[in-house]
Amino acid sequence: MDLRGIVDEAHDAAVRLVGTGRQAQSIPLLGEVPLDRLGVALATVDGEVIGAGDCREPFSVQSLSKVFSLALVLAHEGESLWKRVRRQPSSLRYDALVQLDVDHGVPRNPFVNAGALVVVDRLMAAHATESAAAVLELLRTESGNPAIRIDERLAASERGASHRNAAAALLMASHGRLEHEVAELLDRYIDQCAIAASCVDVAQAGLFLARGGLLGSGRVLLSEREVRRLNAVVLTCGTYEAAGDVACQVGAPVKSGIGGGVMAVFPGHGTLCAWSPGLDEAGNSVAGMAVLEEVADATGWSVF
Known part of the structure; x- marks a missing residue:
């Protein structure tokens, strides 16, 4: 299969969509990212890495980081996590609060913001509160890029606009669902989301999801059963209210992030990351999603 040709054609087909949609408005600094960006990177389980466009330009990973923090928590405490956060899709926005209160402070899934906060709370317990550092180390090690970092300017911008996340954390705390102080939890969550990495970095770092839980070193991070379940939650919940259409x-x-990144996992084949800052109404990259669809169609790597 000509994977280089497939990646190039997918990039070229999606270029026409670059500039459509709008940058994330919830974090002021993200609203300043130029709309004229499109990067694509495919990393295969055979060790091939193919990039196109702005594939090496770092961007704010935002909610893409939630996949990596979830993997670390599952590796540490396994199935007990699902007593604290459910695995149900949500028809509401990723920062919605109404359902959270109805459900007595138990988030619908680990990818809505409330659920991600619960995951970070557990990761803080496992790593002496240094949860963002653990996610950063996983990304650096698996991508082979020690230069991946937390964008402190972006983190500061997010701290000044994190009111709904604070509300979600306080609501969960009122139901007794958190172990750590809300202020510290929010800091670690924001640091995690403010990690800056490129499409090449993310695609390579996520390969353990396509390799049945095996890290690049050959060490088992997750069992095959655990990684199947993680991928199932990504499939059903990773793009919020758009998950059915994306499937x-x-x-x-x-998995998508409001920084404009999207990552697809093709079990047994590889991982694909695309980045373009213009978002649709659900908060997913317009051009990035087009790339994923083009590559999936051309390779036949659908899980169905």
Whole structure:
């Protein structure tokens, strides 16, 4: 299969969508990212890495980081996590509060913001509160790029606009669902989301999801059963209220972030990351999603 040709064609087909949508408005600094960016990177389980466009330009990973923090928590405490956060899709926005209160402070899934905060709370317990550092180390090690860092300017911008996340954390704390202080939890969550990495970095770092839980070193991070369940949650919940449409269009687990990044996992084959800052109404990259659909169609790597 000509993977280089497939990646190049997917990039070229999606270029026409670059500039459509709008940058994330919830974090002021993200609203300043130029709309004219499109990067694509495919990393295969055979060790091939193919990039196109702005594939090496770092961007704010935002909610893409949630996949990596979730993997670390599952590796540490396994199935007990699901007593604290459910695995149900949500038809509401990723920062919605109404359902959280109805559900007595138990988030619908680990990818809505409230659920991600619960995951960070557990990761803080496992890593002496240094949860963001643990996620950063996983990304650096698996991508082979020690230069991946937390964008402190972006983190500061997010701290000044994190009111809904604070509300979610306080609501969960009122139900007794958190172990750590809300202020410290928010700091660690924001640091994690403010990690800056490129499409090449993210695609390579996520390969353990396509390799049945094996890290690049050969060490087992997650069992095959655990990684199947993680990928199932990514498939059903990773793109929020758009998850059903994305499952039909891409046919694989996809996680998105409001920084414009999207990552698809093709089990047994590889991981694909695309980045373009213009978002649709659900907060998913318009051009990035088009890339994922093009590659999935051309390779036939659908999980269905």
